Amino acid sequence: MSDFLAGVAAAATVAAEHVDAVDRDARFPQEGIDALKDGRALSALADGVPFAEVAEACRVLGRACSATGMVFAMHQIEVACLLSTDEWPWAKGYLAELSREQRLIGSVTSEIGTGGDMGRSISSVEPQPDGTCTLVKQAPTVSYGEYADDFLTTTRRAPDADGGDQVAVMHLRDQTTMQKNGTWDPLGMRGTCSPGFVVSATFAPEQVHPTPYVTLGAETMVPVSHLLWSHLWVGIAVEAFERAKKSVKAAGPNANSVKAQRLSELHNQLSGTRAQLAEAMERWQREYAEPGRPALQTMSATLRHNVLKTSVSRSVASICQGALEITGIAGFRNDSPLAIGRLLRDSLSASLMVSNDRLHETNASLLMVVKEG
Amino acid sequence: MTTPMNDLILSVLSEHGRLPVSPESLGESDDLYAAGMTSHASISVMLGLEDAFDVEFPDRMLTREVFSSIASIRAALNELAAAA
Known part of the structure; x- marks a missing residue:
């Protein structure tokens, strides 16, 4: 190691x-x-x-x-x-x-008024007479917003730019004012502490990422998000699976064979998910290393990166639920070493953070032009 | 420049591009996305072009860049015609 x-x-x-x-x-x-x-x-x-x-x-x-x-x-x-x-x-x-x-970076990507479309912004980089730039963004959620040292924020390139003409700005905590909106009491992923904020920042023009967000997102931000999230979601599923396995083991070899069979079926699902993730990892790393990264500009790449997210997110929630059925009441109890509750609740966030519905809407449209080969 | 190919591209853009301006008012190399074409509309444009020109864009051509201007669309269609 x-x-x-x-x-x-x-x-x-x-x-x-x-x-x-x-x-x-x-x-x-x-x-x-x-x-x-x-x-x-x-x-x-x-x-x-x-x-x-x-x-x-x-x-x-x-x-x-x-x-x-x-x-x-x-x-x-x-x-x-x-x-x-x-x-x-x-x-x-x-x-x-x-x-x-060891500074911690948060991100301000979603915005009130865009309907969850990360590819469009309302706020913009506003050049000031003194040579600095400012931005003000109404964010419905900023993950660990109160705990991040610095922020990467998506916004329109300029006050007169189209909604899809975005850049990413890296601004430091002491360049940023955060006004918290509302409270944080969600079903799962409770420790991420992600309430809404009005984020205001003053920064130098050099702090704007030189790559247009449409390219940065397609090549890096979206695939890396989907790959790293999928890994942590698989981690949740593995933990739920291991708890289910413990409960089957504890029951002994002559106990309920239905549960043992369910465990084997759950293992199928977990193995398929891990294989899908491994394939996506290998392919993205290979395509990212190519000069100019042409393969990552294609719509079939967008489709694949979205499929990874929609598919792994659904599968991990289903694995956690399957684990609950195997562990039975011991898994249903929160005060048990086999408890599945937190894992299940956390796994349910996966299909909502960047809504699967929105990704399926995009994919349904991409499928009309992308050839399966 | 008015050619049958350009007229057909403009008619597809006008039917599917959902642009806030008339495609005829745009320059050859003007960025269609900057002119307000959304990613969603760009997919309708791709389908409209495949239909109008009776071609299929291979995956390597299905990129944002290829559909970003009238000139780049024409170059892609010419490349397909040359390969046919």
């Missing part, structure tokens, strides 16, 4: 100790994140840790505490965006600081 993954395993142990309190109180998983910072895991991608190891870290953390895993995954998505181009001198300086200080 690499030093990086050994550090992540240690952080996962810490996160697991606090997972019930994090879930019960809907509080930020501070202990897990601090342990990741101690292991210098927040700068992993910037320090040259392979993407596949960062993805595996999401899976390991997802098993232990999905909120810690989700915060870690979302942070790495923003780091991947900063690393996506060599043509951004400002990001190089920032990443060196991130590596020194």
Whole structure:
């Protein structure tokens, strides 16, 4: 095991100790994140840790505490965006600081009034007479908004730009004002602490990502999100599966064979999901390494990245529910080592964060032109 | 430049592009997305073009770039015609 993954395993142990309190109180998983910072895991991608190891870290953390895993995954998505181009001198300086200080990056992508379409913005970069730029964005949700050090925010390129003409802006905490809207008491993923905010920032023009968001999203942000989320969701499913397995084992070899058979069926589903994820990982990494990344510009790539998300998100919720049926009342109880409740509730967020309905709407339309081959 | 191919491209854009401006008012190389064509409308345009020109765009041509201007659409259709 690499030093990086050994550090992540240690952080996962810490996160697991606090997972019930994090879930019960809907509080930020501070202990897990601090342990990741101690292991210098927040700068992993910037320090040259392979993407596949960062993805595996999401899976390991997802098993232990999905909120810690989700915060870690979302942070790495923003780091991947900063690393996506060599043509951004400002990001190089920032990443060196991130590596020194283990700063945590949040993202401000959704916006009130766009109907959940991340590919359109209402807010915009507004150049000011003193040479700085500002933006004001009404975000319905900002994951760990109160706990992030810095933010990557999508917005229109300029006040007169079309809604789809977006850029990503990296702004620091001391350049940002966050006005919280409302409360946070969700069904699952409670530790991600993602209420709404009005986000206002003042920043230098060099802090705008040089790649148009339409390209950054297609090549990096969307596939990396779907790949890292899928890893952590699979982590949740693996944990639920292992609890179901414990309950079948505990019942002994001569006990209820229906449960043992159900476990085997659940294993089918889990194996299929992991194989789908492994294939998507291999393909994206290969296509990302190609000069100019032409394959990632195609609609068939968009379709594939969306299918990964819609499919894994549904499957993990179904695996958690299957595990509950196998563990029975022991899994239904929250005060049992076989409890499935939190895992099931957390898994249900998967089809909602970036709505599967919206992705299916896009895919239904892409399917009309993309050839299956 | 008025050619049968350009007229047909303009008619597809006008029928499927859902642009807030008339396609005839746009320059050859003007960015159709900047002119207000959504990704969703661009897919209708692709289908409209396949239908109107009786062609099938291979996956490598199904990119945002290829459908971003009248000139780039014409180049793609010419490439398909040359390969046929």
